[in-house]
Amino acid sequence: MSNLKQGLFVVFTGAPGCGKGTQARILKERTHICHLSTGEMLRQFAEKDTPLGRSLKAALERGEFASDAMIIEMVKNRIAEPDCANGFILDGFPRTLPQAEVLEDMLAEQNVKLSAVLEIQVPDEIIMERILGRYACMQCGAGYHDKFQKTKIYGVCDVCGGTEFARRQDDNRGTVQNRLVNYRLLTYPTIPFFEARGLLKTVDGTGTIDAVSRKIEDVLGLRDDV
Numbered sequence: 650m651s652n653l654k655q656g657l658f659v660v661f662t663g664a665p666g667c668g669k670g671t672q673a674r675i676l677k678e679r680t681h682i683c684h685l686s687t688g689e690m691l692r693q694f695a696e697k698d699t700p701l702g703r704s705l706k707a708a709l710e711r712g713e714f715a716s717d718a719m720i721i722e723m724v725k726n727r728i729a730e731p732d733c734a735n736g737f738i739l740d741g742f743p744r745t746l747p748q749a750e751v752l753e754d755m756l757a758e759q760n761v762k763l764s765a766v767l768e769i770q771v772p773d774e775i776i777m778e779r780i781l782g783r784y785a786c787m788q789c790g791a792g793y794h795d796k797f798q799k800t801k802i803y804g805v806c807d808v809c810g811g812t813e814f815a816r817r818q819d820d821n822r823g824t825v826q827n828r829l830v831n832y833r834l835l836t837y838p839t840i841p842f843f844e845a846r847g848l849l850k851t852v853d854g855t856g857t858i859d860a861v862s863r864k865i866e867d868v869l870g871l872r873d874d875v
């Protein structure tokens with residue numbers, strides 16, 4: 650097993666709105682490893698005016714999952730690319746038990762051993778408030794929140810100066826409720842699966858963005874000033 654790749658290979662998991670995407674972007678900036686968001690990949694597919702794009706768009710708007718087969722193929726191709734060789738953050742994958750099982754084989758093929766599976770825990774009542782208030786810059790994708798993370802200048806992106814913003818179409822109350830049900834039914838069973846393999850690390854995701862990112866760095870052993 651000496652040919653195992655060296656690096657940080659982590660899965661970020663947790664309910665929708667727990668902060669996986671935000672925290673994955675912060676960790677990527679800090680470590681320069683690749684951030685692989687299956688939700689982001691699916692949203693790009695769903696923009697396409699093709700039969701697959703249209704059916705995916707409808708499924709995402711209902712809060713339904715994409716098929717395991719499609720997602721697995723997407724992730725398998727992506728993690729084999731050179732920018733994932735020194736590490737990656739899987740954000741939103743695996744989201745079902747079959748995806749978790751396939752991930753093990755996929756990683757073995759790439760000579761990769763997961764460093765950790767990090768579960769960000771946030772209660773449902775906080776989740777709804779977080780999701781319904783979030784929006785992003787249409788130019789650079791920087792994320793904001795009506796209450797918790799406003800732009801410094803009203804209507805102007807702090808990062809790129811863009812002035813157009815959008816909310817995700819699946820960030821409405823009905824869809825979020827479906828996404829929470831799907832999380833409990835389909836994704837939650839992956840938690841004991843990874844716990845049994847000694848990979849699970851849990852972080853309380855209710856603090857500020859900075860406080861949570863510090864906790865994540867502690868848990869992953871990345872902070873040298875503590």
Ligand code: AMP
Nearest residue numbers: 687688689712713714715720741742744
């Ligand atoms: P996210 O950006 O992670 O919140 O994902 C947005 C939506 O994409 C989810 O609500 C699912 O419908 C779909 N999705 C993302 N990742 C997966 C996955 N691994 N398996 C199935 N569906 C997914």
